[in-house]
Amino acid sequence: MPRIPALAPQDAGTIVKLGYRMARRRLGEVPEPFAVLARHRKLFVAAARHELAVEKAMHVVPPALIQLAVYRTAWTVGCSWCVDFGTMLQRMDGLDIDRLKEIASFETSDKFTDAEREVIRYADAMTATPMAVSDEQVASLVDTYGNEGVLELTYQIGLENQRARMNHALDITDQGFGTGDSCRVPWATEPVGATTGA
Template sequence: MGVTRIPAVTPKQAGLLTRMTYWYSKRRFGEVPEPFAVLANHPKLMRAAGVHETLVERGSTKLAVPIREIAVYYVARTVGCSWCVDFGSMLMRLSDLDLDRLRHIDDYQSSDHYSEDERAAIAYAEAMTATPPTVTDEQVTDLKKRFGTEGVMELTYHIALENSRARSYHALGITDQGFSQDSCRVPWAE
């Protein structure tokens, strides 16, 4: 765990809306996620990100949670965002998903720990995250058969959003916080 490249805003430094966001976040997640505390350096963007994340969460109803979460996890791991892997593992645990199978994600194409639908979603995440992206028409056609058009849109949006999160947090030096172990590091304690 390192120090972020831009320091977290402490509750004493924060305005009223940011302190309210911290209170809600701590209540929901057990601790304030460090990306929120760093983004609080720009309160308007922090509020916009919070509203966006809430709307995405509420609007994501077409794709099965395990499909979405495994694809998002793959992106976080590929980009190298330890915070996203940590937080994503917590979300999967709270959704009662099998975390042990994550050890086999490098072999997702042949591992019996993954369904055909999960393999297709992970392959899509891999293709979208590649630089440059390597998504094919055949891949999207296959995903539409599996998940429907709205499911593909949802999967695409979540993969792209996780690329944005993971790359932003990595750039800002935000690292794992301990969410996957139920023992979180407080962002401003260092």
């Protein structure tokens, strides 16, 4: 259970209920980070708008590469929710999710292309503390994707660092999106009237 409980639909206002309906329609269930953030309506609305705007802005780097960079970032930070959700997104796009089992050995695995390895290395360098991005890395990526492409990759990796670190800090764990089976409803296991998570 997250450290701050999800907001149940019966306790939500009109805007949050509408957001929940849209999420269910699109994803099959309400993502738990979305339902936790709903406890702060203004941040909830800001985050939802931001995510939709970022999604629409991406047009240079192939979506599969963006998803792989985001997945690797989540895996590196240790956010099980983001890894779970990222697996679902790749499955929905018809990508090979079995290869994700080899993400730790991406350098030697034959499941990853040179382009994918370069993007994973960039995600690793950005996620490292302190950051380890080099001029050579950025120049190589600019040669392939141009300035806009590198900005897309950088933005998405930075955004995933924010998401993954926030979810990890609030103890929001995998929800069942990645398996393709039924997904755990965020508020189903909470005691009535709960205000904090354990």
